Amino acid sequence: MDMINASKISYAYERMDEEGNAVERVAALRGVDMQVQPGEFIAVLGANGSGKSTFARQLNALIAPTEGTLYIDGMDTAKEENVPNVRRTTGMVFQNPDNQIIASVVEEDVGFGPENLGLECSKIWERVEESLKAVNMYAYRKAAPGKLSGGQKQRVAIAGIVAMRPKCIVLDEPTAMLDPKGRREVIRTCRALNEVEGVTIILITHYMEEAIYADRIYCMDKGQVRLCGTPKEIFSRPEELAAMQLDVPQATKLGYELKKAGVPVPEGILTAEELVEALCCFH
Numbered sequence: 001m002d003m004i005n006a007s008k009i010s011y012a013y014e015r016m017d018e019e020g021n022a023v024e025r026v027a028a029l030r031g032v033d034m035q036v037q038p039g040e041f042i043a044v045l046g047a048n049g050s051g052k053s054t055f056a057r058q059l060n061a062l063i064a065p066t067e068g069t070l071y072i073d074g075m076d077t078a079k080e081e082n083v084p085n086v087r088r089t090t091g092m093v094f095q096n097p098d099n100q101i102i103a104s105v106v107e108e109d110v111g112f113g114p115e116n117l118g119l120e121c122s123k124i125w126e127r128v129e130e131s132l133k134a135v136n137m138y139a140y141r142k143a144a145p146g147k148l149s150g151g152q153k154q155r156v157a158i159a160g161i162v163a164m165r166p167k168c169i170v171l172d173e174p175t176a177m178l179d180p181k182g183r184r185e186v187i188r189t190c191r192a193l194n195e196v197e198g199v200t201i202i203l204i205t206h207y208m209e210e211a212i213y214a215d216r217i218y219c220m221d222k223g224q225v226r227l228c229g230t231p232k233e234i235f236s237r238p239e240e241l242a243a244m245q246l247d248v249p250q251a252t253k254l255g256y257e258l259k260k261a262g263v264p265v266p267e268g269i270l271t272a273e274e275l276v277e278a279l280c281c282f283h
């Protein structure tokens with residue numbers, strides 16, 4: 001069964017005036033299709049306002065499609081009775097870790113989710129331990145979240161979600177507020193959860209470099225999916241990406257420039273290592 005099956009979903013926000021009357025409809029999603037298999041790592045790219053966060057909210061049944069259908073692990077998110085199970089299936093991680101961490105000790109914060117699931121005490125601590133280990137933050141279990149770096153806080157927030165054992169984790173620009181080191185830590189964590197634990201990952205990001213490890217990339221523009229494919233396929237189309245105000249990874253850009261200058265490097269180079277390899281073969 002598909003983990004995610006979105007079929008032509010549209011969504012419009014209603015803008016209200018001071019009296020609460022709807023004065024305008026803002027179309028945020030316009031016929032989005034997405035099929036994701038269990039265990040896939042998907043990156044979603046798109047300029048500001050392209051509808052990424054609106055789509056993420058759909059995946060967690062915070063909002064339901066205005067048109068079209070969305071099934072999460074076989075559950076129609078538009079059906080009220082499915083909402084609790086949909087929310088247990090897809091965990092959400094947001095941009096700002098400070099808004100997601102509530103307790104004053106790391107391990108207590110991670111324990112909130114499993115506690116709310118009604119698990120018994122010993123099971124809660126088991127989950128806290130395994131989740132903190134999964135994000136490589138077990139050594140900080142007694143720390144005060146306020147004392148941690150941005151990347152560490154975000155990993156604690158991710159552990160809090162992992163502790164509820166969702167099949168799928170949706171991360172909406174989880175690295176936007178982090179420094180390069182914090183970004184690397186969080187991305188490494190996402191990859192480990194995917195590869196080791198088999199969790200389906202939907203990573204929404206502004207950083208092209210973070211998308212190169214995805215199985216597939218979806219590019220959104222003005223509420224629609226414009227491109228979908230493997231990182232190699234997507235990043236071999238720099239002009240189309242530029243039209244959506246999207247870039248390509250640095251190594252890809254360099255490879256592309258070299259090719260234009262007559263050096264025969266293959267298309268869709270993603271990392272510095274691949275570029276070096278291509279150039280060595282050529283000599």
Ligand code: ADP
Pocket residue numbers: 013014015026027028046047048049050051052053054055
């Ligand atoms: P992204 O996450 O890609 O930046 P969003 O999903 O946040 O895009 O926004 C898509 C569109 O929906 C934008 O035009 C935005 O202004 C509009 N929008 C987002 N949230 C709301 C809201 N709560 N009320 C009204 N319009 C909204």
Ligand code: MG
Pocket residue numbers: 052053054172
């Ligand atoms: Mg957003």
